[in-house]
Amino acid sequence: MSVQQESKSKVAVKPLDLESAKEPPLNTYKPKEPYTATIVSVERIVGPKAPGETCHIVIDHGGNVPYWEGQSYGIIPPGENPKKPGAPHNVRLYSIASTRYGDSFDGRTTSLCVRRAVYYDPETGKEDHLKDGVCSNFLCNSKPGDKVQVTGPSGKIMLLPEEDPNATHIMIATGTGVAPFRGYLRRMFMEDVPKYRFGGLAWLFLGVANTDSLLYDEEFTSYLKQYPDNFRYDKALSREQKNMSGGKMYVQDKIEEHSDAIFKLLDGGAHIYFCGLKGMMPGIQDTLKKVAEQRGESWEQKLSQLKKNKQWHVEVY
Numbered sequence: 001m002s003v004q005q006e007s008k009s010k011v012a013v014k015p016l017d018l019e020s021a022k023e024p025p026l027n028t029y030k031p032k033e034p035y036t037a038t039i040v041s042v043e044r045i046v047g048p049k050a051p052g053e054t055c056h057i058v059i060d061h062g063g064n065v066p067y068w069e070g071q072s073y074g075i076i077p078p079g080e081n082p083k084k085p086g087a088p089h090n091v092r093l094y095s096i097a098s099t100r101y102g103d104s105f106d107g108r109t110t111s112l113c114v115r116r117a118v119y120y121d122p123e124t125g126k127e128d129h130l131k132d133g134v135c136s137n138f139l140c141n142s143k144p145g146d147k148v149q150v151t152g153p154s155g156k157i158m159l160l161p162e163e164d165p166n167a168t169h170i171m172i173a174t175g176t177g178v179a180p181f182r183g184y185l186r187r188m189f190m191e192d193v194p195k196y197r198f199g200g201l202a203w204l205f206l207g208v209a210n211t212d213s214l215l216y217d218e219e220f221t222s223y224l225k226q227y228p229d230n231f232r233y234d235k236a237l238s239r240e241q242k243n244m245s246g247g248k249m250y251v252q253d254k255i256e257e258h259s260d261a262i263f264k265l266l267d268g269g270a271h272i273y274f275c276g277l278k279g280m281m282p283g284i285q286d287t288l289k290k291v292a293e294q295r296g297e298s299w300e301q302k303l304s305q306l307k308k309n310k311q312w313h314v315e316v317y
C-alpha cells in the first residue's frame with residue numbers, strides 16, 4: 001500500500017474498543033518488558049534533492065499496543081548501551097504518524113516518520129558514519145519481517161481534543177514534526193469514524209528544506225481538493241523560498257504572513273500545536289510577541305490565557 005493514500009471518499013473503519021475509552025492507553029509496554037513487534041514496510045518518502053533521508057515505517061503490533069492520535073511509541077534499538085555495558089540501549093521516542101486504525105485501517109499497525117540522524121564533522125563538513133544515530137538508522141535500515149522492541153504508547157500533550165468536532169486546529173510542524181498531524185488529518189479527512197465527524201478547520205503549516213523534502217504532500221493536497229472549506233495547507237521551504245527580509249523561509253515567517261487570521265482564530269478558541277525542531281520555538285515566540293505588540297496586546301498575557309484554556313500544545317525535540 002502506498003504511503004500517500006489519495007482519499008476519494010472516507011474509509012469506514014470498524015470502531016475499535018478504544019473509541020469508547022475515556023482515557024488514552026498509557027505505557028502498556030515499559031522499557032523492562034517491551035513488546036516485540038514486526039516491521040511491515042520501510043519507505044523513503046523524500047526525493048533525491050532532499051538533504052537527509054526520512055522514512056515512513058509501518059510496524060505490526062497485532063492490535064496489542066493500541067494508541068490514540070498524537071501519542072508516541074518508544075523504540076529500543078538492538079545492541080548494547082555504550083554507556084552501560086551489558087544493558088540495552090535507552091528508549092528513543094517517535095511520534096506516531098498514523099491514526100489508531102493504522103495505515104491499513106484495521107487497528108493492527110503503527111506508522112512512524114523517521115529521519116536518519118547523521119553526524120557532520122564540523123571541520124570537513126562531511127558525514128561521519130561512525131557516529132550515525134543508533135535508533136533512527138536501525139529503523140530506516142530495517143526490512144519487512146524484522147523484529148522491533150516497542151514501548152508505550154506515551155504522551156498526552158498532543159492528543160487531539162475531540163469534544164468539539166467543529167473546532168479549529170492550527171498545526172505548526174518542522175520536518176518529522178508533521179507525524180502527529182498526519183494522524184490527526186487522516187482521522188479528520190480519511191476515515192469515517194462515527195464518533196468524530198470533523199466539520200471544523202484544520203490548518204497545517206509545514207516547514208521543510210525544499211520541495212523534495214515535503215512529507216505526505218500528496219495526501220495533504222488531496223484533502224485540499226476534497227475539503228477546501230475545512231483544510232488549509234501552507235508550506236515554508238527554507239532553502240527554496242525567501243522571507244520578507246530576504247532570509248530563509250521558516251514556519252514563523254508563514255505565521256507572521258497569516259498573523260491576523262491566526263490571532264482571530266485563537267481568540268475564537270482555536271487549538272495551536274507545535275511539533276518538530278526544538279530550535280523553532282524561540283523564533284516562533286518572537287514572531288508571536290512582535291505581532292501581539294503590533295496589535296496592542298500583551299503576548300505574555302495571551303500565552304498564559306492560551307495555556308490556561310488548554311489551547312497551546314508543544315512537543316519539540
Ligand code: FAD
Pocket residue numbers: 072092093094095096113114115116117118119130131132133134135136137176177179315316317
Ligand atoms: P543517537 O544515537 O541517540 O545520537 C544522537 C545524535 O548524536 C545523532 O545525530 C548522532 O549522529 C550524534 N552522535 C553520535 N555519536 C556522536 C559523537 N561521538 N559525537 C557527537 N555526536 C554524535 N525523531 C524522528 O525522526 N521522528 C519523530 O517522529 C520523532 N519524534 C520524537 C518525539 C519525541 C517526544 C522526542 C523526545 C523525540 C522524537 N524524535 C523523533 C527524536 C528521536 O527520539 C531520536 O532522538 C532521534 O531519532 C535520534 O536518535 P538516534 O538513536 O538515531 O541517535
Ligand code: A2P
Pocket residue numbers: 115174175176207208209210236237238239248250251252277279280281283
Ligand atoms: P534549514 O535546515 O534550511 O535551516 P529538518 O529537515 O532539519 O528536520 O528541518 C525541517 C525544517 O525546519 C527545515 O526547513 C529547516 O531549515 C527548518 N528550521 C531549522 N531551524 C529552524 C528554526 N530555528 N526555526 C524554524 N525552522 C527551522
